Amino acid sequence: MDLLMVLEYTAPDQSGVLSSIMSIMIGKDLHPFKIARCDWWKNGIDTMDWCMAIRQLEECSVATRGRCVDNLKTLLAFLDHEDVMVAYATKEKLWKVLSSGRTAETNALVTSSAAWRREASGFRLQLLRQLSTVKDEREGDSDEKEDQSRCIEEFPYLEAVVENLKQVGTMVRSILTPERRFEEDDECLTTESAPYSVHLEVEWRSQVELSEQMIFFVEEVFVAMDYESQSKFVTCAVLELVGNFQGLMKVWKDQSQDDEDDSLTIVYSKWIEKCLVWLMRSSCTNSALRLLNGMGSSIVASEEAFISQSSRYPFLQQWMLCISRVGVACLESSHIMEKCAVKELQVPYLPEGTKLWSQLQLPSRQQLFEVLTEQDDVMIEVLNGLTLMTALLDGTTNFLSHWYPAFTAHMTTEYDPDLLFAELVDTLGRDHLVVLDLLVSNETIMLEYVMRYLRRLGTHWKFSVQKLQTVERLEVVMSVLIRLRLEIDRLVASDLFPYSAGPLTRRLLAIERLYEERGDDVGQL
Incomplete structure (x- = not known):
């Protein structure tokens, strides 16, 4: 459920939001x-x-x-x-x-x-x-329009937010921020006309303005929300909005890297800082960790208020996905700034009362897979994000390692990429055909995740072998990888594999050779 629909359910007397959705049809011959x-x-x-x-x-x-x-x-x-x-x-x-x-x-x-x-x-x-x-099927088939269509499809409901952002902004603040009103700002945030193009391919000045408005929402609205006492489908909508907008901002930032004006890069850095503040200061993370660790109290919304009405997993899945997206963006920005000798991201100040989340037990691998297993696309994206975060933490002196050593220690031990991949293999029934199905599916980023893990496995081969042997998973993991490579070769020979498998099979063969040649090296570990 997207944010606009949540607003309609939460505040049925508010007007002007559905008309912004309808205005989307102007550019679609409706x-x-x-x-x-x-x-x-x-x-x-x-x-x-x-x-x-x-x-x-x-x-x-x-x-x-x-x-x-x-x-x-x-x-x-x-x-x-x-x-x-x-x-x-x-x-x-x-x-x-x-x-x-x-x-x-x-x-x-x-x-x-x-x-x-x-x-x-x-x-x-x-x-x-x-x-x-709805999409206009009569549009041309040019590559540019296809790319634009894919961009809009990736962030579906953001079209409506972009189309009438300021009107939606007034609603967001008035509905989701209890006992707080911003009358002095309402005048400048409300407009009768749609200030942005319906398409996400907007000029960079509009991108900066939109990003600044979203930063305002995070800082002034989402941080102050009481996530523990409201319906979790509202929280899911906020998490989805922040996570999707993070992806959209990254696309915009990457597209503007060659521009002389670095306004969007500066705004992106500020956005990451505010998202970090939101995750650390708001009650959203507290609520998620309490639910994960069975510490739910009477003030935590009942499970009947969750999206599925029978499971807390949809909320926890969105929380984990948002954490991984923001975490990757935060570490990537910090890494780039360190290389360029630029001032690093600001560490948010956390009052004593807001440090509870850091004192609670972060999710274990078992809890992680328990929550994510039923949603393949979310599970693979989170695993890919955690693997990338671990790689960014290796051998660096970023501010998270300095200020939050317990968090980074948990990341590098409990979320060790080798152990996560071994757990995934077990979760998928140690079946190479299930792994293959995920690899050829266009609904997950399994190929990106597998390639990232195989590169890491080859680079840290001796240490990875030691860890997998310690948990008695080396033979299982290698058996799945070898059978997977043989099956891919068979499909390629029959011209049945949907894309070029060369890079993947070469990486799998390199791991096989390391496994076959390990000999005395493994015994000496």
Whole structure:
């Protein structure tokens, strides 16, 4: 669930946010409109016989394609039908009609009203979400447009945030910050027009402005939120927003490296600092660690408030994913600054009362996999992030090693890359075919993770062998890697492997040779 939908559920009386989602359709050959619950809804439709409703629904659907405004209004009214099947069928019909681009040409089909949100069916929100992510299939096939499409697809709901950022910002602060209002700032943060392009490929000045607004949200809103007493789906939305925006900012920063103006690089560094402050000072990490270690108290939101309503894992998965993304960005920035002899990242000041999280037991490997196993893409990204963080910590004197030795010690021991990979092999049933499925899947970054680990394994071969032998996993890991390489070779020979496997198989063969030649070296360790 994205942040905009959370805001709609949390504050149904707020207006102006859904219209920002609708405005996304302007650039997609769909005409902007607003779905609302108005006087024409009270026409007895929700008491209509089911068969009659379905018949009229079909008639209106056909008539709407002929640009009939009245029939479109009737279709919109059916979204609130008392029969859930009629409402669902309406949503599907509307989706087909509206995404076809053949609706009536009008800019204000229905007057906006905030009242409907208190009673609106979930199908309205589903339709809005579908429309907000619709893509124009008639766009050209140029590489530039494909790259842009992939960028937008990677950060789906940020389109709406970018489109009407300042209006959403006022809502975020007024809804999620209890007993705090920022009246003096509201004037400068509210605008009637959308200040940003719907596309994420915006000019660098807009990127800087957007980044500064997000920094403000983190510092003034997200740090102050009470994560322990609110519904966890709200916390998940905040974690997803911060994690995704971190990825977006990194893309922007990398694209601007050749520019003379380093404004975005400076803002990126500030963003990392504020994210670090948020993770250390807010109650979000406290709540996550309490749940992980079975220390949940009455003030921690009940599991019924979690996304799945039966598991705390969705919240913990988003927390771990956000931690890994911010951690990697923080260490990479610190590493670059050390090389360039630039002032390093500022270490956030932590009052005594906020150090509880650092005193709690950080997640063990077993807890890590217990939480992440059911979500392959999140699990692999977190493992890849932890492996990269460990590599960045090796042999450096970054500020985390200096100020938080307990954290770095946990990273380099409990989250040792060799032990994490061995644990992953066990989690996947020691089956090389499962590893292969993840490697060829476009839903995970398994290839990047495996290549990163194999490079590290080859570089630290003797020490890695020693660690894997200590936990009796060396033979298991090597058996999976050897069988994996043989299976990839078989698929490549049959022209069935989906991409060039050369770099991967060469790396696997290098590890096999080290394993076969270890001989007396292993005995001397």
